[in-house]
Amino acid sequence: MARIDVTVDGVRYTDEVEPRTLLVHYLRERLGKVGTPIGCDTSSCGACTVHLDGISVKSCTVLAVQADGGQITTIEGLAPNGELHRMQQAFHDNHALQCGYCTPGMIMAAVDLLRTNPDPTNQEIRDGLEGNLCRCTGYQNIVRAVRAAAATPTGVTG
Amino acid sequence: MTQTVPTESANGTREIGRARRRKEDARLVTGRTRWTDNITLPGMLHLAFVRSPIAHARITRIDTSPAAGMPGVVGVFTAADLGAEGIGLPCAWQVTPDMKAPQRPPLASQTVHFAGEGVAVVAARTAAEARDAADTVEVDYDPLEPVLDMEAALADGANLVHPELETNRNALWVFDSAGAGSGGNVDHAITAAEADPDSVVIHRRFRQQRLVPAFMEPRSTVVDPTGEQLTMWSATQVPHILKTMTALSLGIPEHKLRVIAPDVGGGFGGKLAVAPEEIVTLLVARKLGKPVKWTETRSECMLTAHHGRDQIQDLTLTAGRDGTVTGLKVDLLADMGAYLGLVTPGVPLLGAFMFNAIYKFPAYRFSCTNVFTTKTLTDAYRGAGRPEATFAIERMMDELAAELGMDPMDVRKKNWIRHEEFPFTTVATLVYDSGNYEAATARAEELFDYPALRREQAERRRSGDPVQLGIGISTYTEMCGLAPSRVLGALAYGAGGWEHASIRMLPTGKVEVVTGSSPHGQGHETAWSQILADQLGVPFEDIEVLHGDTQVSHKGLDTYGSRSLSVGAIAMVKAADKVIEKARRIAAHLLEAAEGDIEFHAGTFSVKGSPDARTTIQEIALAVFAAHDYPEGIEPSLDSDATFDPENFSFPHGTHLCATEVDTETGAVRLRSYVAVDDVGNVVNPLIVEGQVHGGLAQGIAQALYEEAIYDSDGNLVTGTLVDYLLPAAPDLPDFTTERTTTPATSNPLGVKGVGEAGAIASTPAVVNAILDAVRHLGVIDIPMPCSPERVWRALRTARGGTAHTAGGPA
Structure with a gap:
């Protein structure tokens, strides 16, 4: 298990994760950020795209451990004040x-x-x-x- | 009742026809979605399937013990462990009395019939643990010969997919206009044309390649067993059908099963199914007494969710040299794959009535031989039968034009039904209620600048430009609004085609409408609100559309075949009529007037001649809730429901024109312009209609240019991921020019026809015709789909007498 420290949609999380855990699975299964869906298993479809330190990434192509120390924004954090982006x-x-x-x-x-x-x-x-x-x-x-x-x-x- | 003509909403403006932004979007653009895979229940377990890596084999041993000891594993099950060996998944369409139907098990126990078929399943604490364990299950297979080619499968002595059926032929279904009394004998037409120097006989063989529906949301099912009650959430288009069929297949009392389709991420026919995985999820949940989730990977989806199309079409068309068609004969081979899904054997039948399309053909014969192979089963995919028919006839009309040296548009005009000839009974016995092919075509030609493009084409040919220009035409019609129940009965379909709706008038005047339609991207919450706002004269915002939960919507036949608006919404209109009639009686009582003197307009009841005596339907809802003062002999409720069974299909039509540039040196095809003028009748929401057309065009164009599910010689799907199967991305498609003409349907009170499949039906032949039009003068008469650069290049090289093999693809 590896320890990671990430900020997702403005909230800080520290977690133990399996090294193989994909960022998208961490977001969905550990943090409940189910607004980010999974559409494929070959990094083809982009449905799981989030921002890591301000840059878009397919979260199925990033390991959770690679996001350690990172700032992540998902679709759920795009309109924090209720007003649409x-x-x-x-x-x-x-x-x-x-x-x-x-x-x-x-x-x-x-x-x-x-x-x-x-x-x-x-x-x-x-x-x-x-x-x-x-x-x-x-x-x-x-x-x-x-x-x-x-x-x-x-x-x-x- | 007469309120079926929409009035207008409370603010005095018609909602129908407005480009309302969708109610659905609020949750979808913010990630507050309810996909099945988002559901987490306390104690929920996860499933992973063990699947056959071989197309056809006997199972000689399954050892689940290595998996049983893996971390987190709660259970490992074969068919026997689940008591599933006797269970057969349902097929709802016995197309002929002697149709051969194999048992389709939820898990294979003795023989696997396609690569990807499930043989065991693991239930574990997490999805990852389930997957890890599934990979350790040992299965020994004794390989059998795969059956991959439809013609070889029908030959004497062929290896059999299901030996117990003694044949690979599922069914032979025939329609003959001579027998039906709707036209002449096509064999006579062919004999006569062959003997007549002023006639032509054209034979062509087309291949409808195998396609993957490729909805973006992979399938997912959650089952929660609480005592006797089972609740199933599933990514399905058909919660009602799924419920009834699951109850019948498993012997579950129907009232003990609740099926919910929450947010569903696309379907295109691909989620019109009762899937083995849905049944297995239920069986495991029931066995373990725990909530269980199954979510597939995309690769599993490509491999095991049903595919679409896959036909070989042999066509014979006869015509006079003036271009008048005298007969059409259609012989199909349709690949069922290894099993029959819900409507698998009936898909070709949905096209059987459409090969004559918009034309007046005097003689027509259709036959379809359904064939089993050791591939993933096929079933409905956007258009289901009708794209195949439209492709074939629109390609044939171009072939006829080429044979006669005529403009392909002129050949069509020579044969089509003129607008003054409606209603028109076709050679396939359908009654087209309305249409105006001249108007749609004229508008399309105008937008396309047809003459200018023809001039440019001539110039490029003259100059020998390496990039040649082609123009493709598709003047299509389709039948949608599935379907009149009596027609379905005559075709031996297992259910009716009605739809149900109910309306609940809440005390505060707000409205809940329950629809049996089950949207998965179509925007019913918005469109239904618009329609009902006009019907009842209440604000758009005051209406909530409920759907997709069989405990809320107890009656329904769901969404497919462009049926929701022209059947489902009409049921809602009929229910609204009943609400208004009930309210009218109460209004008369409250306004102390005779019922015959009460008028209803824009949500308000008033007394004829006394403009001040008025009350709104929303006020009456409150009065009925209080129930202090209402007439004797009636119940204090405005709630109403209605079931609508259409008397006829609806027949959208249109003219699509496509210009392609074909690089004769590389085979690359570029879509230069695409014009679609569709006539879908009256339009409820032009924004939604345009979106449906765009999406349909994308899928139809993708069939022409990009997509094909390919099996290797061992029966393995080699296009089993989105890397290998080419779904078009944004750069692969052009901007479309879309417009409409409006010829209302006469078969329903809204005059609507349906639009879900039109783009997919019309566009494929337009593109292929355009490609061939660019290179026909170089000697190319056909290119199999998808028209990849390689295939176009090979076809050109072959035509030039080069050394390339046939224009066939890698299959």
């Missing part, structure tokens, strides 16, 4: 989700995309979200949502 609002406004299973990962990836490219073109959005799969929307409204979010002034959380 501009990306969450844009997904809602633009019907960028249907079943919603890919949505947490898609939103976290999209937030990071705007961090590195605040005003992306449609093609840059499509390329930037290549690691996140959606089976419902055909992506068009996701692209629309990300553009809308980019055009929205950054709030305290965004």
Whole structure:
């Protein structure tokens, strides 16, 4: 077992974990952060995307021990004050989700995309979200949502 | 009753037609979701399955003892340990009286019939411990020959998937317009065309590759046994069917089983099932007396959840040289896989009535031979039977145009049903109630700039441009709103096609509506609220839509086949009519007027000629709750329910146009533009409809270009992960141009048709037709799907007389 010390959505946790434990399993099973879902076992789908020290990672591709000392934000911590993050609002406004299973990962990836490219073109959005799969929307409204979010002034959380 | 025409909500504006943002989104964008895998119950155990690594083998030994001693393991079970050897999973569709149906066990005990079939299961404290232990279970297999090729499987002396059935043929199902009296004899049409120099006879074979539905949420089931009562949460599209079928299969009294579909992450037909894992989870929970969860990995999902499509289509089309079709003959081979799921053998039948599509064909014959192989079973996948039919006929219309040197759009116009000819009884005996193919096509051509693209295509051909341009057409229709119960009965389906709804008027005037539909991404909570807001004249926000829990929604037939709006929502409209009728009597009493003088508009009852005498339906709800003053002889309740059984299917249609650029040097295909003009009747929420079209297009295009479930010669699925099976990501798809024409359905009071499957049905042939249109002048007449760069390149090379083998893929 290994000891880790992480801050997740603003709360500090210290835990003993098996070295093989994936970050996503730690989040879901130990911390109850079930807002972050698991969609595959090959790091293909991106449903489990979270931010580790401000950068998007697929939490199935990170060991919990690798996150030791890190700051993690999940979809549940994106709107801490109850007001939606501009990306969450844009997904809602633009019907960028249907079943919603890919949505947490898609939103976290999209937030990071705007961090590195605040005003992306449609093609840059499509390329930037290549690691996140959606089976419902055909992506068009996701692209629309990300553009809308980019055009929205950054709030305290965004 | 006459209130079935929507009025308007309390604020005086119609909700139907508004692009309402979805109620569902609030929890989905914040992670406050209720996926089955999120559920944790006190003392809950986790399951992991031991699965066969071999397609076809006798099990000679199972030793569970190594697993039993592993940390955290509470139990290791074979079929015998669970008393499951006599259990057979249900198939609800006996398509012919002599259909051959194997027993489908929850766990294999003697023989495995596909790679991935479960043979044992471990229950442990954690999922990881269960997995670790499952990997130590020892199973010895005596391999048998796999059965992989449908034609070889039907040959004399073929190895048998299920020797006890004495054949690999599940069923032969035939429709003949001559026998049905709806058209002529297609053999006569073929004979006549062969003898007539002014006619053509076109034979083609198309392959519908095997696809994986690939909903994003892997399947998961939790069962909680509390005394006699069993509660099952499952990632399912069909909680009601799952409940009834599980009760029947296991002999559980139906009232002791509650099934809940909480948030469900997509289905596309793939969760229209009673899965072996659902049954095993229940059996283990009951045996251990503990809550038990099973959640599959994506690889397990790819390997064991049912697949879709997988047909070989042989088509013969006859026509005059003017382009008028005189007959169509369809012979299918449909791969069932190793077992029959809920509707496996009936999937091809859902296409049987659609090969004639939007056209007036005088003679039609359809036959389908269902075949068992040692592969994962197939069953419903978005469109189920209809994409196969639409692909075949829309490809054939292009082949006919090429044969005759005609514009493919002109060939279609020559044969389609004109708008003034509706209602139209087709050669397949369906009655198309409404449609306007001319209008949808005209709008699509306008948006697409069809003439300009044809000019560019001609120029590129003239100049020998290495990148050739192709235009693909798909003028499709489909049948949805499954289904009139009598029709299902005539097709020997095991249930009806009605839907149920009930409305509860709460004391404060708020409304709960219970629907038997079971959404998993479609947005019913929003759309149903909009419809009911107009019907009852109450605010959109005052309505809560309840679904997916069989103790809340006791009656229902769930969501598939684009049926929820045109069947499920109509049941709600009928229930609303009853609420209004009950309220009208109370209003008359309270307003001291004759019932015949009471008018209802936008949620308010008023007395004819006395505009000040009025009360709202929400006020009446409170008055009924108090029950201090209501007329004699009636019950103090507005609550109502209704069951709606449609009299006909609905028939969305549309025209899709696709422009592709094909690099003749590399085989790469780029979608340059895609225009979809769909006619889905009246639209409740244009935002949701557009989303459904986008998603359907993505899946249909993916069939044309990207996806295929491939088995190797030993019967192993080699596309068993999302690394190997190519689901399109955002860069793989273009922006779509979508619009609508509106020809209301006449078969329901909302004039709605359904939209869930249209995009997936229409788009596949549009793309393939476009690719072939780009390279046909180079000698390519067909490319099997998916049209990968390799296959396009091989087809071009073969056409040029190069050394490439056939355009077939790696299978």
